[in-house]
Amino acid sequence: MNIHRRPTIPDDRSIESELYLDRAWEHDAVAALIRSKSDHGEMPAFLFLGRKEAGLLRLHLAEAFGAEAVASLFDTYYMGLDVVEIDAESFLYAGGRKVVRTLQDPIARRPAWRDRETSALWQLRI
Numbered sequence: 013m014n015i016h017r018r019p020t021i022p023d024d025r026s027i028e029s030e031l032y033l034d035r036a037w038e039h040d041a042v043a044a045l046i047r048s049k050s051d052h053g054e055m056p057a058f059l060f061l062g063r064k065e066a067g068l069l070r071l072h073l074a075e076a077f078g079a080e081a082v083a084s085l086f087d088t089y090y091m092g093l094d095v096v097e098i099d100a101e102s103f104l105y106a107g108g109r110k111v112v113r114t115l116q117d118p119i120a121r122r123p124a125w126r127d128r129e130t131s132a133l134w135q136l137r138i
Contacts, residue, residue, distance in 0.1 A: 037072035062103030
């Protein structure tokens with residue numbers, strides 16, 4: 013039997029907000045928060061926002077893309093994180109975990125330049 017579980021969404025009563033924004037979206041502060049939680053090829057997967065922060069992000073994105081482009085933050089990514097609005101007045105949390113994948117194509121798997129043992133395998137013969 014397959015049981016599908018929805019990811020646990022943090023709530024403002026059990027987890028503290030990691031950043032408090034006053035009157036405007038602070039791109040540098042959010043970027044610093046994301047960088048502080050990124051380590052060894054991993055980074056947060058979600059940006060959880062309360063109503064106040066979601067409104068500030070909408071205003072910030074509307075300046076660049078127009079208000080009609082950000083009427084909803086559903087399926088919106090900000091700095092590589094999936095934006096999730098939660099039912100809280102004020103809340104900002106970067107959570108979850110995703111692995112940063114390297115390029116997975118044959119070029120990425122080639123041996124180092126002029127590797128004598130395997131260079132014969134990579135020669136083009138006509």
